[in-house]
Amino acid sequence: MSQHLSLSDKPKWLMPVAAIGGLLLVILLALGVLGGASKIEPGTAAVAARSVPADAPTVRVTRQAAAGTSVWQGSVRSRLAIKIAPKLNARILEMPAHPGDRLKKGQLLAKLDDRDLQAAYNAANAAYAAAQAQAAQAGADEKRIVDLYQKQAATRQNYDAVMAQAKAARAMANQAASAAQQSKVMLGENLLYAPFDGVVGERFQEPGDMAVPNQPLLSFHQPDDLRLEAAIASQCAAQLELGAAVSVRIDALRQTLSGTIDEIGPEIDPQTLTQPVKVNLPKTPGLQHGQFAWLETRCQGPQTVLLVPISAIVRYGQLQAVRVVEGGQWQMRHIRSGKRYGDQLEVLSGLRDGETILLQGELGQ
Structure with missing residues (x-):
């Protein structure tokens, strides 16, 4: 009986073990644990140095002062945004306006049951008519008593009583007229x-509901005059000025807009120690009332950061690098960037203060 083992008869665990062993070998070689004592300096790609062309512009990297930037959460709001509420108790009969509807001034938003109001109006008019009749009768009596009194045919007591009644009747008529109005x-x-x-925002009640005074039926706003409203730390608000330019990032639009500070609330919230700040926003397609936004303000003390020109950055997909010059030669080095300051970019790691880099990112690799 043959004792030879075929390839398929080998233990199945040998192949995974061999694969894992090969992967560990590759990692050790990459880390420099195996294959020699020389290692590549962190941040420097393993490429040979190249000579710097004679006319290639360079720049010396230095730390520069830059104001710190803080970001505050806010929302886009219309300057003219209100909630429509009734002045009386009545059942809602109609609400032809729906969220998102654009309406002109004077268009109907809601209609309430007016039967009680109509009855009260009719009663007020009837009372006014009665008061007018009494005032007319009192006026006629006034004229007669004056004539009789002048002819000494009426006593002073009768004269004063009729005059008082006429005055009271006129007052009652005026009061009834005001009530009718x-x-x-x-x-x-x-x-x-x-x-x-404007535009209808949200409906809080529906036809058939009972309207209550000062309880909103719907919200209504003007869509063309928008601004950012945010609450920021009071020490930061103290450094802001009316009319100052600030940046507002709109996540929904993936845009950063330039706005101007329109209002700084004078009161500080005792719980959050923040103050309300409102920023005028330019008319922008897609910008809407209620959108989420971020207010960027420079309200921290100045700090020093390492800056390089954006034109010196070489990009490899998601990676960034610069060409570091040393001894007449340049070598590619990967960096990690931070905030952008105009046409310069902050370098968080990969470069040191005082190093020189090639300025033109278009230089051949």
């Missing part, structure tokens, strides 16, 4: 109209 005004409150050209 007020009832007429209240009768018009059953119809709620758009106070300006």
